[in-house]
Amino acid sequence: MLYAVLIPLLIACFIPYLSKFKDKIHTGIFVLFVPLSIFIYFLQFIDTNFVPVAQGYSWIPSLNISLDFYLDGLSLLFVLLISGIGTLVTLYSIFYLHKSERLGHFYVYLLMFMTAMLGVVLSDNVFVLYTFWELTSISSFLLIGYWHYRERSRYGALKSMLITVFGGLSMLGGFILLTIITGSTSIQEMISQTDVILNSPYLPLVMTFIFLGAFTKSAQFPFHIWLPDAMEAPTPVSAYLHSATMVKAGIYLIARFSPVFSAYEWFFIIVSGIGIITLCWGSYMAVRQTDLKGILAFSTISQLGMIMTMLGFGTKAAAFAAVFHILNHATFKGSLFMVAGIIDHETGSRDIRKLGGLMTLMPISATLALFGTFSMAGVPLPFLNGFYSKEMFFDVSLDLSSTSLFIAEIMKTSIPYLAVLGSIFTFVYSMYLFFGTFTGEKHLDELPSKPHEAPIGMLISPALLIVGVIIIGLIPNLVNEPLLAHAAKAISGEEVHKHIAFWHGFEAPLYMSLIVVIFGSILYIFRKKWTDIYLLIPGTLSLNKVYDRILDGSEKYSRKITNSYMDGSLRKYIALIMIATVLVTFTTMLTTDGFTIKTDDLAKVTVSEILIASVMVAAALGTIFARNNVAAILILGVVGFGLSVLFVLYRAPDLALTQLVVETITVALFLLCFYHLPNLRPRTESFKTKSVNAIIAISFGALMTMVAISAHSSKWFGAISEYFIENSYELGGGANMVNVILVDFRGIDTLFEIVVLGIAAFGIYAMIKLRSDKGVE
Known part of the structure; x- marks a missing residue:
């Protein structure tokens, strides 16, 4: 599975080279085989007797982070959607995007996103999942802002990233708390410790953080505002990210953690409450839109709300209905986005007010849109898969378990009515989308291009999705036991066996569907009479x-x-840095009992050490009062040379020699720069400024002194010197311990120190060369 996840990212590395041949062969043709091969590989796992598969690869064992992948029914469903829809979107983009576009950038971003989504749905380690989660935000930001020269594209890309990254960081907080509670980073291990999590005092906080991640990614109210602005992306991006994959990442997250949280009563209140509000608000606002992709954006919001509502119910039947609608939504919504792209591509406009009467000019596109919109509307016809999952939604909304919470009982009573209300507006915007575009009066003079049917290559992908709509509608149990049952089991934790049938008799769900069709038709017919309500x-x-x-x-x-x-004041910058350092370090050490002073293991202080230290202190004070540059430089050198003498007394000749060399070079460099040094003259400063300077200097000096003493007195970790003493000869093969440490144990560190010195040397040489080239002496 690791290879399946990383293959798109690896192929993306070669796309910039392959895009050089785009004049001869479209770059998308090279990319097409990537999702197709992944889809074919995972098809083998579709089986009535499917058993979950787990694979693990070590990554950062010290932090308990490993590349653990887990394929069960839920992740299999999403993998097939990601790779299957990805294949069709890539095929569609070959005909949608002209060769003059920046195809290399587009397909690199698309493959990055594909890897990210595969990683999200297959990862069992929460921190690996979070890594891929944020990669989806970054890659979608790049895809939404693909046409970066458009202000609205940049705005939509930034908006989507800010909102989803905010949710992602919140989700990370929830993952950290879960790791602390369970002592594990594995999702499956966390599920096995459900009782521990439910009894934890941090449970409300964990749920809040994780739900924020899910709601922001899946455009739930009130975080849905990023999705309509993301429609500035090219249509293949909208069809892939915003109908079938990215926006369903939050759905996946809730579904994955449902076995953990569903027993908690507030799970139903929060998830189903937010979901039903999103359903109603999204469907209501969709009727207001005039842009085809805007209508589809709000319709996606409403459909995601419906799925979220079902996941919040926490029952086996609701879990099955949710995964069924995830599949159905991907088919009809993906095709509708592609049809909207075709209309925009062939007419030059997505404004539904300028469209109309296109059925005779674009008959194939109109036929595809007919099946897609009627399936989305839940029209009770046996060859439309949307009706099946919509009726299941009505059915499970009527069969909610009782609860002790008063607000939950109110929701239990009101959700069926709200489900019908949201579905009525779903029917209205579906009819509005189809009939407003393909029937009625033509406005050919208002369109930038003369409408005509799209090339066959652009029609293949939406046609295949509509074929999926019809096949699932006619033979719904074809995907039942081999796929949907396993996905529902992963959510509910129990075996789910449900026979899907078109006719269930004259029962409540049928009456609810008829109410939707009747009232939806009335509202659509008289739409212009009541749309002024949006002004209120x-x-x-x-x-x-x-x-x-x-x-x-x-x-x-x-x-x-x-x-x-x-404000350009170097003094202020240094003062702020030192004040912050003192406050943060002092507070941390004070609250963690870091100020430790022990004198039992100190050597005796001799007269020579006292004399040298006194000279160093006097020299340091002398630099403050020096008024001559040369004198200040020489006095400062006394401090460094005095430290070298102390190293000699403490039997560290290597350090003493190093200090002598550094100090000598420093003094020499100061003298070389003597001409450019400012004159040391008394500064007229107020008493307040001098007092602040004194307080900062004394505080910082005292803090550093305390840190040094505490560091010597505190033994929080074992001394690494013991390791070097025991292993330097045997592992390093050298008798000189210092040389072995520098060359073997810290070889990489030493190498990069040399690199830094080399870069500094080149920089100095470049500056000298630049000055000499300008004739400056």
Whole structure:
């Protein structure tokens, strides 16, 4: 599995070279075989008797971080979606993106994202999962901002990254707490310690952090605002990231940790509560949009809300319905995004107000859109897979277990009604999307290009997805036991056997579906009569405005704070650094009992050491009062040479020689720069400034003294010198311990020290050469 995860990233390294041949062969053709091969490889695991597979590779054992991959029914479903939809999106992009585009960049970003998503759904180690999770944010940022010369693309890319990375960092906090509670970084091990987690006082905090990660990534209310702006990305990106993969990462996270949290009553309240609000709000706002991708963006938000709601129910039937709709949504929504891209590509516009009557001009696209929109709307027809999972949603919403929490009982009663309400608006925007685009009056004079049917290559991918819609609709149990049952088992923790059938008799779910169709049709027909309601709800209120104000305010106050101390005063910079160091270090040592002073293991102080130390102190004080450059340099040299003498007394001749060389060179360099040194003259400073300087200097000096004494007196770790004494000869093969340490035990460190010195030497040579070239002496 490691190779399956990393292959896209490895191939991405060769894309810049392969893109050089894009004039002869489209770069996407090279990329197409990557997701296709991964999809074919994982197809072999589809089996009624599928057993989870685990693989592990050591990475950072000291931190208990390893590349552990776990393939069960849930991760298999997502892997097939990532690789399968990825194959179709790559094929679609070959015909969508012209060869004049920056194809090398696009496919590198796409393969990065593919690796990230595969890593997210296959990782069993929480910190590895987090690593891939943030890689999805980075790669999606690059994909959304692919057309970086557009201001809206940059805005959408930044918005998506800020919101999802905020959630990712919160999720990391939850993972750290889970690791502390369970003592493990393995998700499967955490699931086996469910009782320990549920009895932990940190449970509410863990859930909050992890849910923030899931809600931001899956565009749940109120974090959904990034998804519509992400539609500035090329349509292949929208079809891949924002319908089938990235936005479902949060869904996957909730599903993966459902066995841990579902027994906690607040799990249902939070997950289903946020989900049902997202469903209703997303479907309601979709009817307001005029951009095809904008409609699809809000429809994605509403569909994700529906899946999240079902996951919050915590029942076996709800888990099965959720995974079924994950599959169905990927098929019809992926195809609709591609059709929207085709319309934009062939007409030059996505504004539904300028479109209309395209059915006769683009009959194949219209047919594909018909199946996709009607499936999304949940129209009760046996060849549309969307109806099956929509009816399951209604069914499981009516069969919720009782709870002791009053708010949960209220939700249990209201969720079926809200489910119908959200589905009514889903029906409205689905009909609005199809009929507003393909029927009615033509507006050919308002379109930048004359509409015509797309080339066959661009139609293959959405056509295959629609074929999937029809096949699943006609033979729903084809994917039931081999795939969906295993995915539902991974969520609920129990065997799930459910027969999918179109007809269940005259029961409540059927009546709910008929209500959706009837009231949805009425609202669509009279849409222009009631859409003024958007002037009241939401009216001028907008979460986007809140986001913009937060961002603008943070930039404004950050700039104000930065300008308050970044005024070019070197004294102020050093003062702030020293004050911060004193406060942080002193507080840390005080709270951790770090100030330890022991004198029982100290050697006796001799007269010679006292004399040398006194000379050094006098020389250090002398530098403060010196008013002559040469005198200050020479006095400062006394401090360094005095330290060399102390090294000799302490029987460290190598250190003494090093100090002598460094001090001699330092003094010589100061004298060489003597001409450029400023004149030392008394500065007229106020008593306040002098007092602050004195306090900072004394505090910092006292702190460093205490740190040095405490470091000597505290023995928190075993001395590494014992290791060097025992192993320098046998492992290093040298009798001189210092040489062995520098060359063998710390060879890499020594190498880079030499590199740093070499870079400094080149820098000095370059500056001297630059000055001589300019004729400066």
